[in-house]
Amino acid sequence: KQEVTQIPAALSVPEGENLVLNCSFTDSAIYNLQWFRQDPGKGLTSLLLIQSSQREQTSGRLNASLDKSSGRSTLYIAASQPGDSATYLCAVVHGSSNTGKLIFGQGTTLQVKP
Amino acid sequence: EAQVTQNPRYLITVTGKKLTVTCSQNMNHEYMSWYRQDPGLGLRQIYYSMNVEVTDKGDVPEGYKVSRKEKRNFPLILESPSPNQTSLYFCASSLSPGGNYGYTFGSGTRLTVV
Numbered sequence: 001k002q003e004v005t006q007i008p009a010a011l012s013v014p015e016g017e018n019l020v021l022n023c024s025f026t027d028s029a030i031y032n033l034q035w036f037r038q039d040p041g042k043g044l045t046s047l048l049l050i051q052s053s054q055r056e057q058t059s060g061r062l063n064a065s066l067d068k069s070s071g072r073s074t075l076y077i078a079a080s081q082p083g084d085s086a087t088y089l090c091a092v093v094h095g096s097s098n099t100g101k102l103i104f105g106q107g108t109t110l111q112v113k114p
Numbered sequence: 115e116a117q118v119t120q121n122p123r124y125l126i127t128v129t130g131k132k133l134t135v136t137c138s139q140n141m142n143h144e145y146m147s148w149y150r151q152d153p154g155l156g157l158r159q160i161y162y163s164m165n166v167e168v169t170d171k172g173d174v175p176e177g178y179k180v181s182r183k184e185k186r187n188f189p190l191i192l193e194s195p196s197p198n199q200t201s202l203y204f205c206a207s208s209l210s211p212g213g214n215y216g217y218t219f220g221s222g223t224r225l226t227v228v
Contacts, residue, residue, distance in 0.1 A: 034217060036219070041202070041222075041224065042221065042222065043204065043220055043221035043222045044204065046216055046219070049215075049216035051214055089157075091217075093211065097211070100145050100147060100162055100164070100211020101172060102157070102217060104156050104157045106156050
């Protein structure tokens with residue numbers, strides 16, 4: 001059974017700091033991994049999609065890496081800003097899934113202090 | 115703008131009163147799905163649809179119904195809502211489940227059943 005874990009559950013950093021959020025999954029047979037951002041009580045905004053054949057994706061100050069063999073992904077945020085404060089979720093689609101179900105981690109809640 | 119639109123955003127209803135949460139996407143996506151998000155339980159799949167007239171149960175389908183008569187619409191129906199269905203609901207769509215395509219989520223519907 002595929003399980004997704006995100007560590008830490010919460011993180012507080014001063015503005016300007018570079019930071020790394022971690023996501024691990026138990027089964028390396030995945031179609032892809034997607035990072036989302038969720039603001040309190042709001043919807044999920046897709047940040048980055050990494051296909052199973054890729055090692056990383058970049059968008060602006062965000063860089064996500066994928067190591068299937070070790071079951072890990074990291075989301076790197078450069079020069080953090082207070083506007084980055086949100087909950088970050090990673091999710092995978094299992095390679096044997098015929099439901100298209102996204103399996104989510106519990107999220108990392110990030111607070112960036114001015 | 116490519117998006118998934120859910121309505122309503124907020125809903126308070128009474129036990130047993132039938133309700134429908136609408137979901138519409140304008141991206142010609144074949145795959146659509148419903149999730150609920152609860153504290154401590156994360157996001158769980160309720161139902162999904164691979165294409166028009168093709169729907170199937172996810173992990174927590176009890177108390178819900180769906181239909182997919184048109185490609186763009188995927189309503190979630192609660193025929194007799196109960197307090198344990200109080201939750202934050204998300205509709206999501208994808209060009210194809212898994213593979214090279216990510217998922218787009220709606221803004222969410224916060225449902226309270228009293």
